[in-house]
Amino acid sequence: MPVIFQSPVPIESEPAKQHIPVNTPVAPSSVPASKMRPLTTFAVNPDGVRFETQEAEEDVILFLRQHIIVNVPWIIVTLILASAPTIIFPFLFQLVHLPFAIPAGYLIVGALFWYLATFGYALANFISWFFNIYIVTDQRVVDIDFIYLLYKQFSEAELSKIQDISYATGGIFATVFDYGNVTIETAGEVPNLTFDKVPHPEKVVETIRSLTEKGGGGI
Amino acid sequence: MISPVVPLAFLTIKILALVGLSVYAVFAGVLVRQEQLMADVLEEAFEPILRILTLIHFFGALGIIGLALVLL
Numbered sequence: 001m002p003v004i005f006q007s008p009v010p011i012e013s014e015p016a017k018q019h020i021p022v023n024t025p026v027a028p029s030s031v032p033a034s035k036m037r038p039l040t041t042f043a044v045n046p047d048g049v050r051f052e053t054q055e056a057e058e059d060v061i062l063f064l065r066q067h068i069i070v071n072v073p074w075i076i077v078t079l080i081l082a083s084a085p086t087i088i089f090p091f092l093f094q095l096v097h098l099p100f101a102i103p104a105g106y107l108i109v110g111a112l113f114w115y116l117a118t119f120g121y122a123l124a125n126f127i128s129w130f131f132n133i134y135i136v137t138d139q140r141v142v143d144i145d146f147i148y149l150l151y152k153q154f155s156e157a158e159l160s161k162i163q164d165i166s167y168a169t170g171g172i173f174a175t176v177f178d179y180g181n182v183t184i185e186t187a188g189e190v191p192n193l194t195f196d197k198v199p200h201p202e203k204v205v206e207t208i209r210s211l212t213e214k215g216g217g218g219i
Numbered sequence: 220m221i222s223p224v225v226p227l228a229f230l231t232i233k234i235l236a237l238v239g240l241s242v243y244a245v246f247a248g249v250l251v252r253q254e255q256l257m258a259d260v261l262e263e264a265f266e267p268i269l270r271i272l273t274l275i276h277f278f279g280a281l282g283i284i285g286l287a288l289v290l291l
Binding site for chain 1 (some may be wrong): 225229232235236240243246247248250253254256257259260261262263264265268272273275276279280283286289290
């Protein structure tokens with residue numbers, strides 16, 4: 001269509017409205033350092049955390065563990081085991097009549113070993129949870145897994161290699177306590193990373209996304 | 220009258236208990252070593268407390284072996 005009239009002075013247009021998403025992540029560098037506690041599961045700019053292959057100029061932006069609620073099953077088992085010598089065993093001994101008396105030494109050693117093994121069970125589970133960590137730095141994403149205390153898996157992906165990131169929550173507990181799995185898909189032969197049962201998965205996704213956008217990443 | 224089988228059974232239980240406690244002490248030692256390796260991966264303030272707990276567990280396992288040798 002031919003232009004009939006063209007104004008010599010351009011019409012003053014309205015200033016472009018900036019679209020600000022409702023769920024905008026807080027810039028990690030502007031967040032004050034989080035103080036680390038023994039049971040910390042989610043920390044932005046954590047204070048005093050270093051990991052094995054961290055480089056001198058690399059800063060930890062996000063430190064994650066599995067949500068603390070995942071420890072409940074082994075804590076319940078530990079409580080049952082700990083109460084067994086005083087509650088369950090006397091009840092069992094009343095039901096089963098042995099033809100001989102058990103010497104006191106056996107009872108003492110047996111009871112002490114039972115408590116020690118219970119303590120060992122709880123300790124092994126706690127250590128396993130404590131050292132299974134997920135770290136997001138300003139350069140990469142790191143997943144450190146210890147499986148059955150004897151198998152260590154160290155996975156990492158550079159922020160520039162991240163192609164897609166998503167999260168999934170499901171179930172009553174995950175909904176109530178706000179935790180879920182974050183999946184990070186990477187380019188090339190680098191394996192995908194999964195952060196299992198981490199708290200606030202939406203914040204994790206937003207933070208990684210903002211870091212990759214800041215660094216000109218693939219998302 | 221106590222059957223002669225009973226002392227033999229207790230001796231068997233004693234040997235088995237000592238073997239089991241020794242195996243458990245090895246597990247406790249592995250836990251100490253593993254905690255050290257994990258601490259190398261992640262440096263955190265709470266780690267010394269965990270190390271003390273694993274050492275208490277290990278020496279507790281050794282102590283029970285000694286106790287079993289005396290009492291059983």
